[in-house]
Amino acid sequence: MSKAKQLAYLILAVFLVLVTWYLLSVFEAKDPALDTGNDSAAGQETDKQPVIVQSVSFESDASRIVSVGTGQAQQSITLTPESAGQVRDVLFKSGDSVREGDLLLTLDKEDEELALELAKLQLQDTRQRLARYEQAAPSGAVSATEVDQARNALSVAQIELSQAELAYTKRMILAPFDGVIGRSQVDPGERVNESSAIATLDDASNLNVDFNIPESFAYAVQEGQQVVAQTWALPGEEFTGKIRSIENRIDRETRTLQVRAQLPNEQGRLRTGMSFVIELFLSGELYPAVPAVAVQWDREAAYVWLVHDGVAERQAVEVLKRANGWALLSGQLSREDQVVIEGMQSLRGGMPVDVRSQKAPPEDISERSAAGILNDG
Structure with missing residues (x-):
């Protein structure tokens, strides 16, 4: 080409x-x-300023009280004899579960057995004599006075029998209530008296824990409120109970109020004498709650940005409490308000905003309170 x-x-x-x-x-x-x-x-x-908003929720101004107490059985006694004597039989072992009325220990009772038999015979004799006198009285063979004396003798015999029966029963120790018995402090053949300790008996199906709270919370605590207990003997486990009773006086020395909580113990894992850490949550008045990042500050006061009809509005607030990323506020806020949680740095009053995302508050406020989101530590 x-x-x-x-x-x-x-x-x-x-x-x-x-x-x-x-x-x-x-x-x-x-x-x-x-x-x-x-x-x-x-x-x-x-x-338009892009922002992310979240609805205002309302929280209780809850307070978290932590105290230490010692567990004790709801019923606890030291068994002692009702009369002096020599131990014949010990019929229990340490740790046995006993029922009310179970025979636990017997003393020598030969004298009491004889006295009881004699009282029975005397009662039978006086009863028969009175029957003969009453039968013979109409014929005049026995005077009215003799009949009255026979009746009195019968009454005396009945009393003597009751005394003999009482003396006989005092030679035995019976369980006064259901519970778990401790180790025996005596042995067969040993001499005991009315002050001798035989064993301890505890009804620990419920465990009582006494603890103290500050005077400032005296009127906030009530019977039936829930407590959470932990013990060093069982680390990592929690036990839920309720307040059973409240002392009627403030301690002058410590300026505290004594409170008794009761913990269910059906499985018997908790023992008398264990130490416990008790947590008590006291609810208060409801206040608006927002994420802490939504609260802004200037020289005058704290404030938050709200979005109404697509426009930013500044709302002055007072911060009552901050904890776990949340702020409890006092101010003119309602559940319908949307508070800005992102994008507030360049906002001005009356500025149009573009809501890019709207977050809902946690669903169950009571669960959040129980979890300690806005509770004092």
Whole structure:
């Protein structure tokens, strides 16, 4: 191919490229009026401040009290004899579960057995004598005075029998209530008296724990309120109970009030004498609660940004408490208010906002309170 033809082809190719570029630019051109409208709308969208909001919730101004107490059985006694004597039989072992009325220990009782038999015979004799006198009285063989004396003798015999029975029962120790008995402090053959300790008996189906709270909470605590207990003997486990009773006086020395909590202990895992850490949550008045990041500050006071009808509004507040990423506030806030939690740095009063996301507050406020979100430590 000659150089002239090559040059002609090159010029033709350049010409086609130029024509193609021109046609594309013409077809891609926009209507000037349409361009102006789009630019205006885009400008309006650019003027709005993007934010993320969250609904205001309401929390109780709860207080968390932590105290230490010692567990004791709901019934606990030291068994002692009702009379002096020599131990005959010990009928229990340490740790036995006993029922009310179970026989636990006997003393020598030969004298009491004889006295009881004698009292029974005397009663039988006086009863028979009175029957004969009453039968003979109508015929005049027995005077009325003798009949009265026989009746009195019967009454005396009945009393003597009751005394003999009482003396006999005092030679035995019975369980006064259901519980678990400790180890025996005496052995068969040993002499004991009314002050001798035989064993301890505990009804620990419920465990009482006494603890103290500050005087300032005296009127906030009530019977039936829930407590949570932990013991060093069983680390990592929690036991739930309720307040059973409240002392009627403030201790003058410590300025505290003694409270008794009761912990269910059906499985018998808790023992008398264990130490416990008691947690008590006392609820208070309801206040608005928002994430702590929503609260802003200036020289005058704390405030939050609210969104009403797409516009930012500044609302002054007072911070009552901050804990675990939340703030408890006092101010003119309602459950319908949306508080800005992101994007508030460039906000001004009356500025249009673009709500990019709306977060809901936690569903169950009571569960949050129980979890300690806004509780004092």
